Amino acid sequence: MQSTTDESQLLARIGQGDESALGALYDRYSRPVYSMVLRMTQSETEAEEIVQDVFLAVWRTAGSFDADRAKVFTWIITVARNKAIDRIRSLRRRLPASLMTDVSNHAEGVDNGADPLGNTIHADESLRLSHMVNELPVNQCQAIQLAFFEGLTHPEIASRLGETIGTVKARIRLGMEKLRQKVKGGGR
Amino acid sequence: MISEALHEQASLYVLDALQGDERTSFLKSVAADSELAELVAEYRDASAWVALSAQEVTPPPALKGRILVSASSEKLPPAPSTMIRRLENNSQSGLQSLIPWALAAGFAIFAGILWGASKQSDADVAELARQREIVTGLFTRVAELEGAVETRDREIAAMAEEVRVLQETNHLADVQLATLSSKLNASYLASVVWDPASQEGVLQVRRLPELGTGQDYQLWVIEPDRPLPVSAGIFHVNPDGSATVHFAPAQPVPRAMTFAVTLEKAGGAQEPEGPIVIAN
Numbered sequence: 001m002q003s004t005t006d007e008s009q010l011l012a013r014i015g016q017g018d019e020s021a022l023g024a025l026y027d028r029y030s031r032p033v034y035s036m037v038l039r040m041t042q043s044e045t046e047a048e049e050i051v052q053d054v055f056l057a058v059w060r061t062a063g064s065f066d067a068d069r070a071k072v073f074t075w076i077i078t079v080a081r082n083k084a085i086d087r088i089r090s091l092r093r094r095l096p097a098s099l100m101t102d103v104s105n106h107a108e109g110v111d112n113g114a115d116p117l118g119n120t121i122h123a124d125e126s127l128r129l130s131h132m133v134n135e136l137p138v139n140q141c142q143a144i145q146l147a148f149f150e151g152l153t154h155p156e157i158a159s160r161l162g163e164t165i166g167t168v169k170a171r172i173r174l175g176m177e178k179l180r181q182k183v184k185g186g187g188r
Numbered sequence: 189m190i191s192e193a194l195h196e197q198a199s200l201y202v203l204d205a206l207q208g209d210e211r212t213s214f215l216k217s218v219a220a221d222s223e224l225a226e227l228v229a230e231y232r233d234a235s236a237w238v239a240l241s242a243q244e245v246t247p248p249p250a251l252k253g254r255i256l257v258s259a260s261s262e263k264l265p266p267a268p269s270t271m272i273r274r275l276e277n278n279s280q281s282g283l284q285s286l287i288p289w290a291l292a293a294g295f296a297i298f299a300g301i302l303w304g305a306s307k308q309s310d311a312d313v314a315e316l317a318r319q320r321e322i323v324t325g326l327f328t329r330v331a332e333l334e335g336a337v338e339t340r341d342r343e344i345a346a347m348a349e350e351v352r353v354l355q356e357t358n359h360l361a362d363v364q365l366a367t368l369s370s371k372l373n374a375s376y377l378a379s380v381v382w383d384p385a386s387q388e389g390v391l392q393v394r395r396l397p398e399l400g401t402g403q404d405y406q407l408w409v410i411e412p413d414r415p416l417p418v419s420a421g422i423f424h425v426n427p428d429g430s431a432t433v434h435f436a437p438a439q440p441v442p443r444a445m446t447f448a449v450t451l452e453k454a455g456g457a458q459e460p461e462g463p464i465v466i467a468n
Contacts, residue, residue: 019256026252034247036239044248051247052255053338057331059259077236079331085204086335090343133241141241147203148238154205169196176199179234 007072015063022059029073030055033080040084040149050087054080085151132182140175143168190224198224202231366447370466378466380447388436389420393449395429396465405465406456409437410446417448422456 013021030051038047057079058065065075134141146157158168197214200206206214218225363383370376375395382389391407399405404424408417420435437444448467450460 019259022259023252023256026255030247030252031244032239032242034251035242035245038245039242048248048251051251052258053334055255056258056262057334059262061327071233071236074233074236075327077239078232079327081239082204082331083335083338086339090339133238144203144238145241147200147205148235149242151204153207154200155207157205169200172203172205173192173196173199176202176231176234177195179237180199180230183234183237184230 011062011065011072014059015065022055025058025072026055029076033076036077036149037080037084040081040151041087046084046087050080050083053083081148088151133179136175136178140171140178143171144175144179147172190221190227194224195227198228198231202228202235364444366468368447368449368466368468372463372465376466378449380468382444382447384442384444387440387442388434389447391420391423391431391433391435391447391449393425393429393431393433393466396425396431396449397429398425398427399451402454404452404454404456406450406452406460406462407433407435408448408450408460409441409444410448411441411443412445413443414441416459419456419458420447422452 007025010021010025014025033054034047034051037050038044041047041050054076058076065072133144136144143157143161146152146160147154152160154168154172155165157163157172158165161168163171194214194217197206197210201211201214218228362385363381366380366382368378368380377394378391378396380389380391393405396405404422406422407420409420410417418437418439418441420437421433423431423433425431446468448460449465450457451462451465453461
């Protein structure tokens with residue numbers, strides 16, 4: 001998804017210190033970012049801190065970000081995910097493995113509020129693309145999600161799934177290739 | 189033509205699932221091949237959409253306000269000297285700890301130069317794609333370094349908390365606990381937590397009868413060698429017979445062994461006069 005003109009203008013205004021523009025960008029992206037980080041950290045407190053860190057990072061660096069060439073959504077998600085992975089890996093270092101639970105099914109049943117304004121990223125295209133991820137073959141989706149949400153390396157994923165490293169690599173490669181083609185084609 | 193192996197490495201790389209020498213080797217390939225860099229950018233875009241497969245949860249309404257308030261109070265990014273002071277304040281100060289920030293600063297400056305590049309001709313599109321991937325990686329690296337510093341700050345804070353808890357635990361080893369019982373009524377209950385070091389304690393009572401006017405309960409602390417108990421004050425109970433009383437005896441009682449509650453006239457007595465209600 002290339003950044004839209006609207007996003008370019010938002011970023012430019014944020015770069016000029018326009019807080020209302022930051023608020024508008026928050027309205028658009030906070031929900032997917034928060035959902036992702038909550039699933040990764042399983043902590044509402046951590047998720048809130050990370051979302052706050054991410055949008056403050058946008059506030060600080062928007063002026064040097066070229067939204068015509070870059071993809072704001074990709075950038076925001078990447079920064080948020082890296083922060084979440086830092087915390088997950090730090091936690092893993094501090095806690096015995098027996099206390100680390102599988103987060104892959106976290107937040108099942110956790111509600112989510114309505115979006116009366118309909119102005120978040122979850123409207124049309126994004127919904128179709130999110131379904132697209134879940135429509136991948138289960139084993140490909142599982143391997144990708146273990147890497148994405150839990151920050152596992154391919155040997156760790158192989159160990160978790162009881163598969164060979166080669167199998168895991170192939171599953172990730174096939175799944176990611178499908179996603180890439182779908183995103184390039186607008187999800188169709 | 190990009191090989192299948194590089195496709196595979198690219199898909200793993202954008203998920204941070206590529207490690208060690210394989211990752212290093214792959215990054216060298218990306219730096220040398222604009223077509224591969226463009227492929228990585230496409231995989232990265234695709235990976236971002238994986239985020240949307242998480243179950244949707246709406247962030248707390250107050251979060252937006254907090255972010256805007258923080259942004260408002262932070263009009264300018266912190267100067268490098270500020271960041272250096274922050275590191276100096278950490279327990280792990282020294283030149284080595286500045287290296288990540290120096291790298292981050294270098295990356296940021298480099299990133300700024302790249303992002304500030306003017307419009308390019310169509311022939312440069314591939315090169316720009318490669319630069320974009322590099323810059324994305326640099327932004328990511330800066331964020332990683334920021335995250336690492338934050339993580340270390342939190343770990344230091346957590347360790348300080350552990351030290352505090354251990355100190356408290358060590359102190360608690362000297363604290364005395366006493367359970368009091370009554371010969372008047374077996375349902376009367378009381379307990380005392382007594383800290384000889386601070387000469388303070390807490391008395392908790394349950395199911396003592398509520399007193400009318402003209403009478404008070406009085407707590408006494410008794411030492412083996414002292415001829416008279418030392419008063420630790422009077423107290424009343426709630427309608428349900430409970431009370432929690434923080435007390436400090438009128439005189440030092442370094443060898444306090446026994447605690448007793450007596451029924452005294454209103455205002456208490458200089459020495460016990462009334463019946464013992466409960467004691468250990």
